[in-house]
Amino acid sequence: MKNPISNDKPRRNFIKKSAMGIGGISIGLPLTSALAADKYTQTKKLGVALVGLGNYATNQLAPALQETAHCYLAGIVTGTKSKEKVWMDKHNIPKKNVYNYDNFEEIANNKDIDIIYVVLPNSMHAEYSIKAAKAGKHVICEKPMAVSVEECEAMIKACKENKVKLSIGYRLHFDPYHKEIIKLSKEGSFGKVTYVSSQFGFTIGDPTQWRLKKALAGGGALMDVGIYCIQAARYAYGEEPIALQAQEFRSGSEKFREVDETVSWQMEFPDGKISNSTTSYAFGTNHLVVTAQKARAVIMPAYSYNGLGGIFNNEKLEFPRINQQALQMDDFAKNVVANTESKISGEEGLKDMKVLEAIYKSLASGGKRVTI
Amino acid sequence: MKNPISNDKPRRNFIKKSAMGIGGISIGLPLTSALAADKYTQTKKLGVALVGLGNYATNQLAPALQETAHCYLAGIVTGTKSKEKVWMDKHNIPKKNVYNYDNFEEIANNKDIDIIYVVLPNSMHAEYSIKAAKAGKHVICEKPMAVSVEECEAMIKACKENKVKLSIGYRLHFDPYHKEIIKLSKEGSFGKVTYVSSQFGFTIGDPTQWRLKKALAGGGALMDVGIYCIQAARYAYGEEPIALQAQEFRSGSEKFREVDETVSWQMEFPDGKISNSTTSYAFGTNHLVVTAQKARAVIMPAYSYNGLGGIFNNEKLEFPRINQQALQMDDFAKNVVANTESKISGEEGLKDMKVLEAIYKSLASGGKRVTI
Numbered sequence: 001m002k003n004p005i006s007n008d009k010p011r012r013n014f015i016k017k018s019a020m021g022i023g024g025i026s027i028g029l030p031l032t033s034a035l036a037a038d039k040y041t042q043t044k045k046l047g048v049a050l051v052g053l054g055n056y057a058t059n060q061l062a063p064a065l066q067e068t069a070h071c072y073l074a075g076i077v078t079g080t081k082s083k084e085k086v087w088m089d090k091h092n093i094p095k096k097n098v099y100n101y102d103n104f105e106e107i108a109n110n111k112d113i114d115i116i117y118v119v120l121p122n123s124m125h126a127e128y129s130i131k132a133a134k135a136g137k138h139v140i141c142e143k144p145m146a147v148s149v150e151e152c153e154a155m156i157k158a159c160k161e162n163k164v165k166l167s168i169g170y171r172l173h174f175d176p177y178h179k180e181i182i183k184l185s186k187e188g189s190f191g192k193v194t195y196v197s198s199q200f201g202f203t204i205g206d207p208t209q210w211r212l213k214k215a216l217a218g219g220g221a222l223m224d225v226g227i228y229c230i231q232a233a234r235y236a237y238g239e240e241p242i243a244l245q246a247q248e249f250r251s252g253s254e255k256f257r258e259v260d261e262t263v264s265w266q267m268e269f270p271d272g273k274i275s276n277s278t279t280s281y282a283f284g285t286n287h288l289v290v291t292a293q294k295a296r297a298v299i300m301p302a303y304s305y306n307g308l309g310g311i312f313n314n315e316k317l318e319f320p321r322i323n324q325q326a327l328q329m330d331d332f333a334k335n336v337v338a339n340t341e342s343k344i345s346g347e348e349g350l351k352d353m354k355v356l357e358a359i360y361k362s363l364a365s366g367g368k369r370v371t372i
Numbered sequence: 373m374k375n376p377i378s379n380d381k382p383r384r385n386f387i388k389k390s391a392m393g394i395g396g397i398s399i400g401l402p403l404t405s406a407l408a409a410d411k412y413t414q415t416k417k418l419g420v421a422l423v424g425l426g427n428y429a430t431n432q433l434a435p436a437l438q439e440t441a442h443c444y445l446a447g448i449v450t451g452t453k454s455k456e457k458v459w460m461d462k463h464n465i466p467k468k469n470v471y472n473y474d475n476f477e478e479i480a481n482n483k484d485i486d487i488i489y490v491v492l493p494n495s496m497h498a499e500y501s502i503k504a505a506k507a508g509k510h511v512i513c514e515k516p517m518a519v520s521v522e523e524c525e526a527m528i529k530a531c532k533e534n535k536v537k538l539s540i541g542y543r544l545h546f547d548p549y550h551k552e553i554i555k556l557s558k559e560g561s562f563g564k565v566t567y568v569s570s571q572f573g574f575t576i577g578d579p580t581q582w583r584l585k586k587a588l589a590g591g592g593a594l595m596d597v598g599i600y601c602i603q604a605a606r607y608a609y610g611e612e613p614i615a616l617q618a619q620e621f622r623s624g625s626e627k628f629r630e631v632d633e634t635v636s637w638q639m640e641f642p643d644g645k646i647s648n649s650t651t652s653y654a655f656g657t658n659h660l661v662v663t664a665q666k667a668r669a670v671i672m673p674a675y676s677y678n679g680l681g682g683i684f685n686n687e688k689l690e691f692p693r694i695n696q697q698a699l700q701m702d703d704f705a706k707n708v709v710a711n712t713e714s715k716i717s718g719e720e721g722l723k724d725m726k727v728l729e730a731i732y733k734s735l736a737s738g739g740k741r742v743t744i
């Protein structure tokens with residue numbers, strides 16, 4: 001399969017050098033410098049095409065691509081004709097880089113596009129990620145990776161076969177508050193992590209949206225935002241859950257006829273450690289509490305795009321503003337150039353999907369313990 | 373039955389006036405002033421006798437009684453002969469105010485003792501609270517109130533019949549961090565409380581202690597510290613739970629042969645609201661997170677005697693140091709003098725006991741939903 005990066009030696013080399021040169025610095029650079037660097041290297045950045053121009057693409061990813069140093073918004077794929085001109089004008093996208101779902105496969109021939117970011121409803125993640133891989137493009141797929149373990153495995157296989165990289169939209173791995181939790185777990189200077197409580201819910205609005213349709217979303221609150229709690233418990237412990245049990249709560253609202261409304265679940269980790277989480281579409285809650293032998297850390301709000309806060313051992317945690325999605329996409333661009341695996345790889349997405357399936361299995365059994 | 377306060381008109385009137393006079397101010401008074409006031413009114417304060425001179429009585433209640441304005445440490449009841457002289461010397465307690473478990477009933481004739489504070493192992497709470505009531509003394513009983521709903525009801529009945537007040541050692545109702553949560557719930561200026569996550573556990577030491585013996589403790593982590601999470605969810609919502617389900621986790625350690633080690637439970641409140649909690653003797657965790665429509669609050673640590681901290685809508689919460697137990701005992705002394713009910717009454721303790729019994733019932737059924 002054609003790999004646009006491999007076929008484009010001069011650019012690849014330049015970016016490789018550039019990426020190595022500024023490496024870790026880019027994250028720490030003041031925004032103005034990062035933007036200045038952007039302008040200078042614009043033509044040398046990797047081109048990203050967004051597939052699906054919904055809220056997240058419009059309000060988070062496109063603006064983030066104004067702050068990236070190693071990639072830029074090069075193209076779009078949309079089924080809504082009226083969006084084409086709006087996006088072309090706003091983001092200076094040439095007509096040749098605009099696709100719809102009928103001519104999507106032709107993107108294989110477009111050298112401007114190095115990375116395809118799939119931002120479609122969950123049930124379409126696998127199909128379009130696999131199409132992107134087959135087109136020889138590197139893939140970022142939004143979370144949840146897909147709607148089943150089987151689909152995740154097919155995506156990983158397709159990316160391997162087509163020698164393209166795969167990454168999942170786990171933006172929080174690049175957020176300084178969450179990096180602090182990962183560091184707490186990895187470094188061990190505050191002893192072992194002994195307990196994780198992670199809760200994320202919000203009051204969902206429009207009852208007609210795809211998130212409430214089983215066929216498009218695959219599941220409800222658990223699939224959409226509960227996944228952040230699974231992720232958080234996994235990276236806070238730095239280990240994988242071995243079993244879990246789950247409980248479901250329903251208000252009876254018609255809105256949640258097809259998908260889960262509120263779910264709690266307890267995961268068991270090695271050596272008797274557990275985590276406890278709740279997710280909901282019926283109420284807001286947004287925090288991550290990690291207890292270690294010599295540390296108490298809370299991030300609250302924990303899962304928002306910005307405005308995160310926290311306490312670490314009674315001291316207020318305060319980090320400078322960053323753009324999670326810009327750092328996430330830049331990191332992947334560097335993975336592509338350096339031919340390294342994303343730390344938020346397909347395998348990482350698959351692990352969460354196995355947990356999600358186990359939770360739904362426990363719910364279906366009335367809360368029985370399920371091994372993972 | 374003899375009521376030492378009713379029989380002691382002049383003192384009662386003085387205290388009543390004094391209590392009304394300084395009323396709400398005492399809480400806000402700088403410590404030095406409170407201590408000065410203590411010296412001045414020492415002989416007019418209500419006398420407290422501590423029953424059971426273990427760790428909590430020694431390291432928390434006796435020191436707290438040095439900071440109280442409306443009561444003082446007047447007597448002790450102990451089965452350990454060697455403790456008598458130590459306490460008499462340290463706290464200036466006359467021999468006539470020292471009792472053991474053989475002559476405990478004689479305390480009825482001691483006008484120095486107005487309040488009996490039962491700090492014995494849980495399974496002895498009911499017996500000694502009832503004995504205290506029968507002796508015509510007002511009763512403070514440590515939490516958990518007893519080891520069964522039946523015992524709690526008997527305690528309430530005995531106190532009513534003997535016309536004495538009953539209060540449970542829920543010190544956190546007097547802590548400014550928790551008062552903030554109660555205010556958040558009651559005032560509603562930040563909208564309704566929509567979710568409560570409350571977790572409290574610690575790593576228990578000495579495997580021979582009474583807390584690990586079913587016959588003395590009645591239960592394990594849940595009974596001992598999980599009860600704080602039940603309390604917190606109840607006052608954070610300002611409502612009573614209507615159903616719950618619970619899960620148990622065991623490491624297999626011999627230490628926890630007789631009692632519960634780690635328990636999670638989800639309570640259902642009116643209008644579909646839920647809380648989620650974990651308690652443990654196997655690991656530390658100590659926080660309360662309350663989400664309202666327009667507020668996010670975390671207290672962490674939440675359940676300690678001091679050093680509490682928190683965040684309210686991204687602002688760090690910081691209150692001056694207070695002594696929870698001193699405020700708690702002073703409040704009860706004022707209840708006694710004013711003939712008003714304690715806000716942490718026996719009925720309050722009974723409500724938690726009903727929840728505790730429901731949790732154990734759910735655990736016994738393998739996690740089934742239990743209505744309360």
